[in-house]
Amino acid sequence: MQTVPFNFNAGKNLEILSQAAFLTTHCAGKTNVMVTAWGALGVMWKLPVFVAMVRQSRYSYQLLEETRRFSITFPYVQAAKAIAVFGQVSGRTVDKLALTGFSTRPGRTAGIPVLDVPGMHLECSVIYARLMSADKLDPAIQELWYDRQQNNYHAFFISQILDSYITP
Numbered sequence: 001m002q003t004v005p006f007n008f009n010a011g012k013n014l015e016i017l018s019q020a021a022f023l024t025t026h027c028a029g030k031t032n033v034m035v036t037a038w039g040a041l042g043v044m045w046k047l048p049v050f051v052a053m054v055r056q057s058r059y060s061y062q063l064l065e066e067t068r069r070f071s072i073t074f075p076y077v078q079a080a081k082a083i084a085v086f087g088q089v090s091g092r093t094v095d096k097l098a099l100t101g102f103s104t105r106p107g108r109t110a111g112i113p114v115l116d117v118p119g120m121h122l123e124c125s126v127i128y129a130r131l132m133s134a135d136k137l138d139p140a141i142q143e144l145w146y147d148r149q150q151n152n153y154h155a156f157f158i159s160q161i162l163d164s165y166i167t168p
């Protein structure tokens with residue numbers, strides 16, 4: 001395991017994120033993983049941050065609201081099977097780790113496990129969470145990505161990156 005700065009391999013990691021990264025939550029002894037392809041890496045309040053975008057309907061949203069902690073994994077290997085399951089099945093009804101045979105390893109800092117695949121991992125703690133407000137949204141983005149009836153907007157979880165490292 002190699003400790004690296006939060007912005008190490010930033011270009012590569014953002015490229016991976018645009019395809020699929022993994023967001024892991026853990027609450028009451030249960031670990032859940034979902035796929036995320038939207039997010040941001042940057043600096044806010046002079047802190048290194050990752051901004052996760054999670055829709056209200058996700059089980060992960062519920063767990064994030066409860067624990068305000070998560071890890072992000074940018075996989076450095078092909079992970080098509082994991083993406084198919086973690087990105088389509090809800091952990092509300094299924095233990096996705098058991099279903100896929102993937103496992104997690106204990107996190108080092110935030111008390112949240114990380115997905116055990118070769119890649120770069122961020123351990124994060126939510127600083128500020130905010131649900132999108134439809135009245136402030138660009139109509140073109142509303143049209144493309146949201147249905148007012150479903151009220152399934154994203155929440156932004158602006159989160160301090162507490163630890164960052166690469167696993168082989």
Ligand SMILES: Cc1cc2nc3c(=O)[nH]c(=O)nc-3n(C[C@H](O)[C@H](O)[C@H](O)COP(=O)(O)O)c2cc1C
Binds near residue numbers: 019053054
């Ligand atoms: C490529 C890909 C990218 C995704 N990106 C996001 C995302 O950024 N935010 C989000 O809320 N859901 C995203 N999803 C959908 C969730 O991963 C999916 O709904 C998942 O089953 C939620 O799991 P959960 O209910 O256990 O949290 C994505 C799915 C895929 C396949």
